[in-house]
Amino acid sequence: xxxxxxxxxxxDVNFSQWYNDIIINADLAENSDIRGCMIVKPYGYAIWEKxxxxxxxxxxxxxxxxxxxxxxxxxxxxxKEADHIKGFSKECAIVTHYRLKNxxxxxxxxxxxxxxxxxxxxxxxxTIIWNTYKKWIQSYRDLPILMNQWANVIRxxxxxxxxxxxxxxxWQEGHTAHATKKExxxxxxxxxxxxTNFVExxxxxxxxxxxKTQNERFxxxxxxxxxxxxxxxxxxxxxxxSHFLGQNFAKAFNVQFFNQKGIKEYVWATSWGVSSRxxxxxxxxxxxxxxxxxxxxxxxxxxxxxxxxxxxKKNLIFLNEKITNIIDDLKKSGISxxxxxxxxxxxxxxxxxxxLKGVPIRLTFGMNDLKNGTIEVARRDTLTKKMIxxxxxxxxxxxxxxxxxxDIFQKALNYHLTNTTYVNTYDEFKNNxxxxxxxxxxxxxxxxxxxxxxxxxxxxxxxxxxxxxxxCGKDLITxxxxxxxxxxxxxx
Amino acid sequence: xxxxxxxxxxxDVNFSQWYNDIIINADLAENSDIRGCMIVKPYGYAIWEKxxxxxxxxxxxxxxxxxxxxxxxxxxxxxKEADHIKGFSKECAIVTHYRLKNxxxxxxxxxxxxxxxxxxxxxxxxTIIWNTYKKWIQSYRDLPILMNQWANVIRxxxxxxxxxxxxxxxWQEGHTAHATKKExxxxxxxxxxxxTNFVExxxxxxxxxxxKTQNERFxxxxxxxxxxxxxxxxxxxxxxxSHFLGQNFAKAFNVQFFNQKGIKEYVWATSWGVSSRxxxxxxxxxxxxxxxxxxxxxxxxxxxxxxxxxxxKKNLIFLNEKITNIIDDLKKSGISxxxxxxxxxxxxxxxxxxxLKGVPIRLTFGMNDLKNGTIEVARRDTLTKKMIxxxxxxxxxxxxxxxxxxDIFQKALNYHLTNTTYVNTYDEFKNNxxxxxxxxxxxxxxxxxxxxxxxxxxxxxxxxxxxxxxxCGKDLITxxxxxxxxxxxxxx
Numbered sequence: 001x002x003x004x005x006x007x008x009x010x011x012d013v014n015f016s017q018w019y020n021d022i023i024i025n026a027d028l029a030e031n032s033d034i035r036g037c038m039i040v041k042p043y044g045y046a047i048w049e050k051x052x053x054x055x056x057x058x059x060x061x062x063x064x065x066x067x068x069x070x071x072x073x074x075x076x077x078x079x080k081e082a083d084h085i086k087g088f089s090k091e092c093a094i095v096t097h098y099r100l101k102n103x104x105x106x107x108x109x110x111x112x113x114x115x116x117x118x119x120x121x122x123x124x125x126x127t128i129i130w131n132t133y134k135k136w137i138q139s140y141r142d143l144p145i146l147m148n149q150w151a152n153v154i155r156x157x158x159x160x161x162x163x164x165x166x167x168x169x170x171w172q173e174g175h176t177a178h179a180t181k182k183e184x185x186x187x188x189x190x191x192x193x194x195x196t197n198f199v200e201x202x203x204x205x206x207x208x209x210x211x212k213t214q215n216e217r218f219x220x221x222x223x224x225x226x227x228x229x230x231x232x233x234x235x236x237x238x239x240x241x242s243h244f245l246g247q248n249f250a251k252a253f254n255v256q257f258f259n260q261k262g263i264k265e266y267v268w269a270t271s272w273g274v275s276s277r278x279x280x281x282x283x284x285x286x287x288x289x290x291x292x293x294x295x296x297x298x299x300x301x302x303x304x305x306x307x308x309x310x311x312x313k314k315n316l317i318f319l320n321e322k323i324t325n326i327i328d329d330l331k332k333s334g335i336s337x338x339x340x341x342x343x344x345x346x347x348x349x350x351x352x353x354x355x356l357k358g359v360p361i362r363l364t365f366g367m368n369d370l371k372n373g374t375i376e377v378a379r380r381d382t383l384t385k386k387m388i389x390x391x392x393x394x395x396x397x398x399x400x401x402x403x404x405x406x407d408i409f410q411k412a413l414n415y416h417l418t419n420t421t422y423v424n425t426y427d428e429f430k431n432n433x434x435x436x437x438x439x440x441x442x443x444x445x446x447x448x449x450x451x452x453x454x455x456x457x458x459x460x461x462x463x464x465x466x467x468x469x470x471x472c473g474k475d476l477i478t479x480x481x482x483x484x485x486x487x488x489x490x491x492x
Numbered sequence: 493x494x495x496x497x498x499x500x501x502x503x504d505v506n507f508s509q510w511y512n513d514i515i516i517n518a519d520l521a522e523n524s525d526i527r528g529c530m531i532v533k534p535y536g537y538a539i540w541e542k543x544x545x546x547x548x549x550x551x552x553x554x555x556x557x558x559x560x561x562x563x564x565x566x567x568x569x570x571x572k573e574a575d576h577i578k579g580f581s582k583e584c585a586i587v588t589h590y591r592l593k594n595x596x597x598x599x600x601x602x603x604x605x606x607x608x609x610x611x612x613x614x615x616x617x618x619t620i621i622w623n624t625y626k627k628w629i630q631s632y633r634d635l636p637i638l639m640n641q642w643a644n645v646i647r648x649x650x651x652x653x654x655x656x657x658x659x660x661x662x663w664q665e666g667h668t669a670h671a672t673k674k675e676x677x678x679x680x681x682x683x684x685x686x687x688t689n690f691v692e693x694x695x696x697x698x699x700x701x702x703x704k705t706q707n708e709r710f711x712x713x714x715x716x717x718x719x720x721x722x723x724x725x726x727x728x729x730x731x732x733x734s735h736f737l738g739q740n741f742a743k744a745f746n747v748q749f750f751n752q753k754g755i756k757e758y759v760w761a762t763s764w765g766v767s768s769r770x771x772x773x774x775x776x777x778x779x780x781x782x783x784x785x786x787x788x789x790x791x792x793x794x795x796x797x798x799x800x801x802x803x804x805k806k807n808l809i810f811l812n813e814k815i816t817n818i819i820d821d822l823k824k825s826g827i828s829x830x831x832x833x834x835x836x837x838x839x840x841x842x843x844x845x846x847x848l849k850g851v852p853i854r855l856t857f858g859m860n861d862l863k864n865g866t867i868e869v870a871r872r873d874t875l876t877k878k879m880i881x882x883x884x885x886x887x888x889x890x891x892x893x894x895x896x897x898x899d900i901f902q903k904a905l906n907y908h909l910t911n912t913t914y915v916n917t918y919d920e921f922k923n924n925x926x927x928x929x930x931x932x933x934x935x936x937x938x939x940x941x942x943x944x945x946x947x948x949x950x951x952x953x954x955x956x957x958x959x960x961x962x963x964c965g966k967d968l969i970t971x972x973x974x975x976x977x978x979x980x981x982x983x984x
Contacts, residue, residue, distance in 0.1 A: 074526060
């Protein structure tokens with residue numbers, strides 16, 4: 001099912017097409033016949049499983065318990081929090097009936113099986129969960145509640161793009177309940193830091209941590225914290241969000257608790273999530289014109305071994321034998337290895353295939369190597385090769401995997417820094433935004449200016465960064481005083 | 493959130509209520525406000541994760557690749573295979589619109605956002621998958637395809653019961669494509685054996701492997717293989733199914749391939765699944781009037797340690813110190829341990845709580861034990877206790893976990909065998925079926941007789957067993973010759 005490499009559009013020619021070509025050609029996913037819904041293929045799903053497994057173990061260690069809430073949300077639940085329904089009403093899949101029947105016109109909806117109340121396929125689970133927390137929370141002793149679920153969600157998407165924006169996507173959503181505002185705020189930031197560490201250490205993608213403006217907030221949140229990364233086309237991608245929901249959902253669902261003084265209070269809430277969009281970020285951050293580049297920590301296969309089989313195939317038996325030990329050794333060190341000794345494809349084809357698939361290290365091994373006690377090691381990220389003594393190969397690979405993980409992060413960080421510009425006038429801003437990148441500029445804090453800039457340049461405020469130094473300045477347009485720079489960028 | 497034990501209805505008084513009481517009181521799950529949909533709570537979900545993790549690794553080793561297909565299936569896809577739509581049309585959740593809007597009547601469906609074609613929330617994924625396989629399969633070289641997905645599915649349920657029958661449930665569904673009938677048949681049986689091994693070795697539940705009668709077949713299958721287990725109320729529960737689909741779906745979706753001779757043929761198919769219903773089976777097979785009994789291999793916590801804290805609490809520091817080493821040792825041996833040194837509950841309350849939750853082994857440890865170098869070990873399955881020298885405790889626990897796993901299987905097997913009756917007349921049949929159990933009887937192979945027996949006794953043919961010896965006999969009702977006994981039982 002692997003396609004030939006020749007179909008890959010060069011990145012500089014058409015970034016968007018290059019992105020799609022990699023996803024299709026590296027067999028990560030494909031569009032389905034249901035508009036906006038994708039099919040995640042085995043290789044793409046294996047990357048998602050890697051992400052899931054690692055993040056799940058981090059969340060579990062931090063005390064979050066996994067749970068599963070229903071797929072369906074009654075319309076009345078979704079409508080209870082005013083901002084929430086406003087934000088999600090335009091992208092809801094609505095279930096209205098529960099039975100089909102045979103008729104002279106073929107299979108049709110059975111009109112007798114109309115639901116009394118429509119059900120919405122969850123776009124997110126705050127409402128169904130807070131409707132339940134109401135039953136679980138009476139006293140401060142029941143708090144905090146720290147829960148997480150891995151689930152599919154539906155947000156009807158008019159302009160779908162594989163992994164980045166799909167009608168159905170896979171994600172985790174955390175939902176916590178707290179006795180105090182302070183604790184809920186700390187929780188929001190704690191998770192933001194978990195996401196930051198995960199994305200930087202495992203995905204090798206540097207991010208800016210920040211807080212969203214009112215326009216860009218999650219529907220129903222008092223504050224939305226986010227991490228934003230810069231893709232290779234100079235556009236920003238939101239990687240994850242952590243919402244401080246205040247008492248909005250507690251009030252909407254009347255969730256109160258008796259505090260230590262015996263007084264009734266509304267519960268404080270957070271919610272947070274990352275999704276299968278992260279796979280899109282991996283593609284757009286690291287990859288090149290030869291295909292995917294995967295960080296070793298998330299690569300389904302970290303090493304591929306390609307033997308150089310001679311025409312008469314007689315040497316394969318010797319190569320197989322020698323390689324068995326190497327494979328065992330690598331596996332014992334916890335490294336995932338694929339040995340591709342298939343005879344129907346030439347080494348060059350295999351090289352191209354595993355480059356396309358982003359396997360971090362390729363080992364090549366022929367009769368000369370057998371004689372010389374060497375093995376050729378190729379790095380996917382730099383496409384460089386080196387001859388290594390066969391006796392040190394496991395150790396070398398172990399260190400090299402760490403180096404690659406570090407180096408691709410550093411490369412992405414260099415790009416991120418090189419493409420972050422500080423501007424002080426609107427002309428500078430307009431000149432720079434054409435080339436993409438993060439633009440750090442002063443903003444007067446009004447939606448009006450934010451909207452004007454968006455209309456005139458298509459750039460939006462990605463976030464008000466948390467770690468930006470607080471140097472005063474003047475708004476680009478109005479000249480009003482600004483206490484800090486914010487991050488502008490174009491996005492998808 | 494733990495309820496008191498006193499609410500548990502005794503098993504013999506009302507089995508169905510006992511079952512529900514355990515699920516609610518052990519905090520496995522609860523009903524949601526969406527009829528038929530349940531909330532799987534952290535403890536129940538932890539068991540599901542254990543099942544999932546183990547079965548997933550078995551399936552991966554056997555060569556199945558995980559994948560993810562869309563939640564929505566166009567009505568026309570579902571309708572393509574005649575038997576399939578007949579079987580599922582009565583339990584479909586149907587999405588008809590994709591947007592809500594604000595109106596004077598509140599939040600309503602936006603009539604302008606009506607779908608051209610209704611989407612069905614997947615009750616199972618054969619149709620969407622075979623619609624895709626059509627694009628993936630051209631030649632025999634593309635075969636076999638061996639895929640599996642972990643997903644949620646919806647089958648509208650009029651009489652829901654927690655875990656056993658819910659409108660939404662979690663499952664895995666495998667879908668394979670083959671070049672020959674023989675290979676597809678072998679695949680069907682291979683998976684049946686995987687399920688049998690998993691259920692017997694990990695869940696400690698003995699099963700009968702068999703084949704369904706035409707009436708009980710999966711909608712769209714040529715043959716449905718199944719494993720059936722006997723619950724403690726004498727009713728049978730279907731634990732998993734593996735379907736030989738023949739060329740039905742290949743024909744419905746026109747999936748053909750060129751065989752090695754260059755001739756076009758339709759592809760052969762199988763599909764198979766087990767679901768979160770397995771958790772219901774765990775409850776109904778092993779548990780008792782004190783609560784859950786979990787097989788050690790699937791228990792989220794295998795050992796709980798309860799210190800006997802003296803009134804002044806001064807001894808806790810000594811106990812904590814000594815126990816740290818024991819916990820470390822147990823964890824090093826791969827055993828999951830919970831140490832409950834909370835001070836607000838008495839040991840007796842804790843004992844009852846962990847019995848309710850089915851933790852296989854409880855260790856109790858007080859000042860006397862500290863002096864004597866002993867620790868009290870209690871088995872959840874037999875409720876027996878023993879004093880063990882603290883120096884051998886890790887080893888003792890390791891062996892005991894294995895023993896418990898073996899013993900509860902043996903206990904379930906004894907029940908299974910004791911409640912399997914061979915009858916030769918319809919009177920015997922009617923007398924025996926009142927008490928439940930599996931009844932092995934001769935059947936003439938006709939749907940007519942099968943239906944008559946069902947109407948008169950509520951018993952159905954669970955399966956035609958694969959390992960039953962082929963002794964001829966006469967049908968209970970018609971007296972027609974029968975080549976083998978089949979398994980009758982009542983079910984849920």
